[in-house]
Amino acid sequence: MAAVHGDVHGHGHDDHHPTGIMRWVTTTNHKDIGSMYLWFSLTMFFTGGFLAMGIRAELFQPGIQILEPELFNSFTTLHGLIMVFGAIMPAFVGFANWQIPMMVGAPDMAFARMNNWSFWLLIPAALLLVSSFFVPGGAAAGGWTFYPPLSAQGGLGVDMMLFAVHILGASSIMGAINIITTVLNMRAPGMTLMKMPMFVWTWLITAYLLVLAMPVLAGVVTMLITDRHFGTSFFNAAGGGDPVLFQHIFWFFGHPEVYIMILPAFGIVSEIIPTFSRKPLFGYSSMVYATASIAILSCIVWAHHMFTAGMPTVGQLFFMYATMLIAVPTAVKVFNWTATMWKGEMTFETPMLFAIGFIFLFVIGGFSGVICAIVPIDIQVQDTYYVIAHFHYVLVSGALFALFGGAYYWLPKWTGHMYDETLGKWHFWLSMIFFNMAFFVQHFLGLAGMPRRIPDYALQFADFNMISSIGAFGFGLTQLLFVYIVIKCIRSKEPAPEKPWDGAKTLEWTHLPTPAPYHSFETPPVVK
Amino acid sequence: MSKEEKNTSGTFMQVAKAVLAAFMGIRKQSDLENDAANLKPAQVIIGGLIGATLFVISILVLVKIIVNLN
Numbered sequence: 082m083a084a085v086h087g088d089v090h091g092h093g094h095d096d097h098h099p100t101g102i103m104r105w106v107t108t109t110n111h112k113d114i115g116s117m118y119l120w121f122s123l124t125m126f127f128t129g130g131f132l133a134m135g136i137r138a139e140l141f142q143p144g145i146q147i148l149e150p151e152l153f154n155s156f157t158t159l160h161g162l163i164m165v166f167g168a169i170m171p172a173f174v175g176f177a178n179w180q181i182p183m184m185v186g187a188p189d190m191a192f193a194r195m196n197n198w199s200f201w202l203l204i205p206a207a208l209l210l211v212s213s214f215f216v217p218g219g220a221a222a223g224g225w226t227f228y229p230p231l232s233a234q235g236g237l238g239v240d241m242m243l244f245a246v247h248i249l250g251a252s253s254i255m256g257a258i259n260i261i262t263t264v265l266n267m268r269a270p271g272m273t274l275m276k277m278p279m280f281v282w283t284w285l286i287t288a289y290l291l292v293l294a295m296p297v298l299a300g301v302v303t304m305l306i307t308d309r310h311f312g313t314s315f316f317n318a319a320g321g322g323d324p325v326l327f328q329h330i331f332w333f334f335g336h337p338e339v340y341i342m343i344l345p346a347f348g349i350v351s352e353i354i355p356t357f358s359r360k361p362l363f364g365y366s367s368m369v370y371a372t373a374s375i376a377i378l379s380c381i382v383w384a385h386h387m388f389t390a391g392m393p394t395v396g397q398l399f400f401m402y403a404t405m406l407i408a409v410p411t412a413v414k415v416f417n418w419t420a421t422m423w424k425g426e427m428t429f430e431t432p433m434l435f436a437i438g439f440i441f442l443f444v445i446g447g448f449s450g451v452i453c454a455i456v457p458i459d460i461q462v463q464d465t466y467y468v469i470a471h472f473h474y475v476l477v478s479g480a481l482f483a484l485f486g487g488a489y490y491w492l493p494k495w496t497g498h499m500y501d502e503t504l505g506k507w508h509f510w511l512s513m514i515f516f517n518m519a520f521f522v523q524h525f526l527g528l529a530g531m532p533r534r535i536p537d538y539a540l541q542f543a544d545f546n547m548i549s550s551i552g553a554f555g556f557g558l559t560q561l562l563f564v565y566i567v568i569k570c571i572r573s574k575e576p577a578p579e580k581p582w583d584g585a586k587t588l589e590w591t592h593l594p595t596p597a598p599y600h601s602f603e604t605p606p607v608v609k
Numbered sequence: 610m611s612k613e614e615k616n617t618s619g620t621f622m623q624v625a626k627a628v629l630a631a632f633m634g635i636r637k638q639s640d641l642e643n644d645a646a647n648l649k650p651a652q653v654i655i656g657g658l659i660g661a662t663l664f665v666i667s668i669l670v671l672v673k674i675i676v677n678l679n
């Protein structure tokens with residue numbers, strides 16, 4: 082411990098010296114790195130958003146208007162990859178960097194230099210993904226899940242994508258190790274595990290899931306690369322391999338991955354709801370236990386993504402039951418948030434609006450998930466817009482709404498200025514309306530049989546697609562408002578109140594000034 | 610860790626209960642504090658893994674029974 086403290090202190094003086102770009106290139110400060118993660122993910126959010134606008138523009142009407150089918154497929158593929166690996170995951174790591182040291186009473190992250198490296202790895206990966214559109218053959222077009230045989234074919238763009246995924250995975254593993262070490266070794270005296278804020282708990286468990294899942298992804302990517310270039314036949318039936326093997330390995334990573342994207346969101350919501358209800362989190366310990374059990378269970382449900390790939394009945398039933406049971410601890414959390422609000426002295430500032438919107442819409446996504454888990458139904462809706470609707474309810478109105486809520490909640494602490502409450506409310510309500518307009522109708526499209534990942538569709542789907550596209554454009558435009566609000570907040574002259582949220586109980590609000598100083602806790606606070 | 614002695618006595622049931630509670634996601638605050646005082650992390654983790662294995666086996670058995678019914 083002493084060594085770590087001394088080390089960070091040592092950096093402290095150097096950190097102030099490099100100026101301009103070098104400050105950011107060489108920084109080992111958790112707040113600088115957190116900010117870079119957040120700006121990076123916002124940039125990738127708009128990059129992925131641009132692709133989404135392209136997809137929805139093409140689908141505005143039946144027929145092919147704007148995007149050639151091959152390019153359309155590249156758009157859907159890169160939209161998914163960029164949003165998952167470039168926007169949502171780095172955004173949560175950005176939150177972790179800013180918040181975890183402050184919330185556990187540590188001076189910085191445990192491995193400050195590795196922290197810098199895990200951020201800067203993201204840049205080449207992002208460049209590889211984006212520039213792959215411009216190489217001969219174009220970007221990867223086999224879907225964000227890059228199943229062979231499509232991903233075994235394809236040109237340079239596929240290799241660039243695979244390499245990018247490798248780099249992003251390495252970055253995530255390092256970030257996760259850093260978070261685990263920080264949480265386990267650098268807590269302030271008195272900050273026992275069971276006193277940690279829920280956000281820290283969810284991130285600790287997420288970090289373990291990352292350490293478990295990302296190497297599996299790295300493995301499957303490596304197998305694909307050797308299949309493509311070194312004559313192996315892991316997934317090539319002609320050489321004795323099996324393409325379904327890919328799906329098993331991919332989803333063994335992939336399902337824990339979806340929980341990696343939602344557990345920290347649970348954490349953020351579990352900070353916001355108590356603050357604005359002015360009550361402690363109902364059933365804190367149940368929440369910790371439920372999160373741990375979700376993490377374990379998430380490793381045994383992967384084949385619910387493969388019900389149509391061919392599987393014995395025993396397998397189908399196993400994965401169906403296991404998947405349906407995982408909804409139980411998830412439902413416990415929803416119950417806990419609701420009970421926290423019950424009879425609380427609630428106020429509805431923007432963070433709270435996003436948190437409540439999260440609960441409301443995440444439940445819809447959870448239910449459609451359980452519906453997808455029922456084998457006879459899933460055989461109908463697999464690969465239709467129903468699945469698209471499901472995972473946008475859990476990822477956009479789940480993960481993304483929680484990120485927005487968290488951003489509004491901590492912006493005063495980060496910047497020292499208050500955001501514009503009126504505009505924040507506009508951002509919430511417009512997002513809420515346009516999101517549902519874009520995605521609720523996709524349930525109907527899916528049930529009516531419209532397949533996903535196609536640039537053209539039959540005439541009977543036209544009306545719902547038009548509604549969905551208008552909603553999507555509205556949602557996209559609304560997010561520009563968020564950028565405006567953030568910039569306005571940073572540039573604002575007026576200092577934020579020391580503690581804008583009277584219900585906040587965590588260390589960053591009770592033990593640190595606003596804005597948070599460059600080095601959080603040079604002497605650790607004592608937690609009673 | 611003054612309760613070190615207690616670690617050896619009667620903890621199997623306590624681990625089992627803690628793991629079961631975790632799988633359902635429900636645990637009383639007082640029980641939790643007991644767990645936190647008496648259980649070592651390694652016990653909980655191993656207990657969790659055993660619990661997960663049992664969970665998998667029991668679903669498998671259930672599924673086999675159902676499939677054999679017809």
Ligand code: HEM
Pocket residue numbers: 226339340342343385386404405407408411446447448449450451453454455459462463464468471472475476479480
């Ligand atoms: C109540 C919990 C949940 C259940 C029961 C559930 C169930 C399912 C099932 C059965 C599928 C496969 C559908 C198909 O391909 O036919 C699926 C797809 C998906 N789910 Fe969930 N899910 C749940 C929560 C989540 C969460 C929390 C996330 C992410 C934050 C998520 C993200 C996804 C994604 C991304 C896909 C589609 C992957 C793809 O094919 O591209 N799900 N879910």
Ligand SMILES: [Cu+2]
Pocket residue numbers: 335336339382383385386
């Ligand atoms: Cu899944």
